[in-house]
Amino acid sequence: MRSPLLLIISGPPGSGKTTLGRRLASELWLPFVYKxxxxxxxxxxLGWRDRAWSQQLGIATYELLYYFLEVQLAAGCSQIIESNFAAEFATQRFLLLKEQYSFRPCQLMCRTQGEVLLARFKLRAEDGSRHPGHVDQLTYGELEAGLLKGRLEPLAIPGEVIEVDTTDFDSIDYGGLMQQIRALL
Incomplete structure (x- = not known):
């Protein structure tokens, strides 16, 4: 029996990770847990207040994300998880999970042209489509340099790494992407 597939969707804020994850989960009938x-x-x-509170809840959020991930891995289930995983912090956590559970990781790295990503992030923060608890409008200065890079580095773990250019959502080759992922399932 093949070990479960773990699709790890990562990329900067606003790069379309959740949109991609929802679509893949729907088409592949896989559980989808996202930060x-x-x-x-x-x-x-618990309510929302300011940036410090958002950051504190962010720590708890990651612990819950990893908990849900472990529950599914222990049950031998393939799944999709999504976050803006920073390689310098998350790599070690995934390597430890790999020692405990048998799974096949595949990273889907969302990348977007920097100027497009920054504009998308600002629009999302201001148009009311995002939960106000994120207080994104207070993070422009903090996140601008990273957003202009348009990408995150993949985790240093074994497995496939697939880059997905999300600059223009309409130009994503979902058929080709689905074919690649189905071959791994």
């Missing part, structure tokens, strides 16, 4: 989904539940339950 902002957990964090927004915490905002709705």
């Amino acid at each position: 902002d989904g957990i964090k927004e539940r915490l905002f709705d339950t």
Whole structure:
């Protein structure tokens, strides 16, 4: 029996990770756990205030994300997880999970042209489509340099790495991407 596939979707804020994850989960019938989904539940339950509170809930959010990941891995389930995983912090966590559980990781790295990403991030922060608890409008200065890079580095773990250019959502080859992923399932 093949070990479960773990699709890890990562990329900078606003790069389309959640949109991609929802679509893949729907088409592949896989569980999808994503950082902002957990964090927004915490905002709705515990309230939201300022940047410091958002960061504190962010720490709890990651612990819950990893907990849900472990529950599914222990059950031998393929799944999709999504966050803006920073390689310098998350790599070690995934390597430890790999020692405990048998799974095949595949990273889907969302990347976007920097100027497009910055504009998308600002629009999303201001148009009311995002939960106000994220207080994104207070993070422009903090995140601008990273957003202009348009990408994050993949985790230093074994497995496939697939780059997905999300600069223009309409130009993504979903058929080709699905074919690559189905071959791994």
